[in-house]
Amino acid sequence: xxxxxxxxxxxxxxxxxxxxxxxxxxxxxxxxxxxxxxxxxxxxxxxxxxxxxxxxxxxxxxxxxxxxxxxxxxxxxxxxxxxxxxxxxxxxxxxxxxxxxxxxxxxxxx
Numbered sequence: 001x002x003x004x005x006x007x008x009x010x011x012x013x014x015x016x017x018x019x020x021x022x023x024x025x026x027x028x029x030x031x032x033x034x035x036x037x038x039x040x041x042x043x044x045x046x047x048x049x050x051x052x053x054x055x056x057x058x059x060x061x062x063x064x065x066x067x068x069x070x071x072x073x074x075x076x077x078x079x080x081x082x083x084x085x086x087x088x089x090x091x092x093x094x095x096x097x098x099x100x101x102x103x104x105x106x107x108x109x110x
Contacts, residue, residue: 004070007042008078010035010055019082022057027064046070053078061085 010022018039025032026043029051033041050069056062060082068076 002048002072003045004048004072005042005044005046005075006078007075008080010039010080010082013081013083019057022055025054027052027054048072055080055082057082059085
């Protein structure tokens with residue numbers, strides 16, 4: 001049927017730890033996945049061809065891959081290390097009172 005799969009692992013470049021819930025999207029398609037509790041992802045049933053993907057995760061620089069080839073009845077392995085970005089304009093924190101997530105914008109310097 002001329003379809004294949006991609007799978008891989010998303011980790012932090014410095015820590016080497018898996019990034020849980022990282023977004024992996026095949027550019028120009030409706031295919032994508034989120035990394036699991038071990039940083040692993042699988043995208044199945046992709047039409048044969050050459051593709052690029054975008055991998056993103058909060059507070060890390062998005063990564064755009066080089067072209068990778070999907071071949072029938074096989075799985076292409078793509079492992080990605082994302083770099084932490086300290087230049088985000090919003091800070092993410094957990095509210096200890098009711099355990100909800102909030103966004104706090106830093107004060108602008110005058």
